[in-house]
Amino acid sequence: MRANAVANRERILAAAEAVFGEHGAAGSTEDVAQRAGVGIATVFRHFPTKSALIEAALIRHFEVLNQQASELAASPDARSALRTLIRTMIETGSTKLTLASLLADGTFPPALRDASDTLRRTVHDVLTRAATAGEIRREVSVDEVYLLVRGLAQACATTPTPRRTLDGAINIVLTGLSH
C-alpha cells in the first residue's frame, strides 16, 4: 500500500468514528468521505461496504479502550482504577458505535468479536484486582458490570445528560458493587 493510501485510510477511520459517533448508523458514507477530505470512491476502495467501515471503526475503538484498560489494570489503586475505567468506557462513547452496528446487522463478525473479548478480559482483570483488594463484593460478575456500563453509555449517547446526573449514577453503581 502506498504511503498516501495509508494516510487516507487513517483519515477515513477517524472521520468514520466522528460521524457514526454523532449520528449513529444513520450517518452517511458521503459524510464520512467529506469529513475525511476524500472522494466517496476512496472510502469504498478501502472498505468494501458500509458495515465493513463501521466494523473497522469499532475495532479501533475497542483497541484504544483496551489499551487504557490495560494501563489501569496495572495501577496500584484498584478502586480508583475501576472508577476511572467505568468513566472512560462511558464517556468514550464507543458503545454508541456498538449500538449502531448491532442495529444494522445483529451478529458480531469474528474480528470484532475478538477485539471485544480482549477488552472484556481486561475489564475482568480490573474487577478481580478490585475484588482481591476487598474493594468490591466477590460475587459480582463481569457481565453485570458490563451491562450496567454499556447501558449508561447508551443512555448518555442517546440523550444529552448533565455530568452531575451521570456522576450520581456511577456512584450508585460503585456503592452497589462495594457493599
Place this chain on the structure above:
Amino acid sequence: MRANAVANRERILAAAEAVFGEHGAAGSTEDVAQRAGVGIATVFRHFPTKSALIEAALIRHFEVLNQQASELAASPDARSALRTLIRTMIETGSTKLTLASLLADGTFPPALRDASDTLRRTVHDVLTRAATAGEIRREVSVDEVYLLVRGLAQACATTPTPRRTLDGAINIVLTGLSH
C-alpha cells in the same frame, strides 16, 4: 370516525409497537401495514407521517407504563414496589422505542413530552415513598435512577441478555440505592 376505522387504527398501533420494538426506527411503514393487515395508504391516512406513527405508539407505551407505575405507587411495600417498577420498565422495552424516535428526530413533540413527564412524576412518587420508608438514601434523584433504568433497558434491547445477568445488575443498583 366509522367503527371499522377505529378498529384499524388500533390494529395499526399494535403493529407499530411490535415492528418498531423489534427493529427500532429502521422498521418500515410497509412492515407495519402488512403486520396490521391493511394497505400502506391506510396507515398514512391515520398517521400523516412516520414520525407521527412512532410518536403515537410511544405515547401509548408511556401511558401503559404510567398505569402500572401508579398502581405500584399505591402498594404498601415500598421496596418491592420499586423493584417491580424497575423490572417492568426494563422488560417492557418501551425505551427501545424511545431510542428509535430519538434517533429519528432528536426533540420531543409536546404530546410525547407530556406523557413522558407524567410517567416521570409517578416514578418520582415511588422513589419518595421508598425514601420516607427508609428503604433508599434520600439524596438519590429521579434523574439518576432514570438514567440507570433507561440504560439497562436499552442495553437489554440491543443485545440478548440472560435473566440472571439482568437480575444481578438490578440487585447492584438496588444495593447502591439503599446503602
Place this chain on the structure above:
DNA sequence: ACCGTAACGGAGTCTCGCCTCCGGTAGCAA
C-alpha cells in the same frame, strides 16, 4: 526526469422506503 501503475474523484446507477393518487369497497342512514 520518466514511466508504470496504484490510487483518486465524482458523476451515474440501483435499490429502498416514505408518501400520494385515484379507482374500488363497504358501512350506515333512509
Place this chain on the structure above:
DNA sequence: TTGCTACCGGAGGCGAGACTCCGTTACGGT
C-alpha cells in the same frame, strides 16, 4: 334495498443513500 360517502388498497412519484465506472492524478522505483 339503494345511494351517499367515508374508507380502503395498491401502483406509482420522489428523494436519499449505498455502491460502481472510468478518465485523471501523482507516488515512487529506476
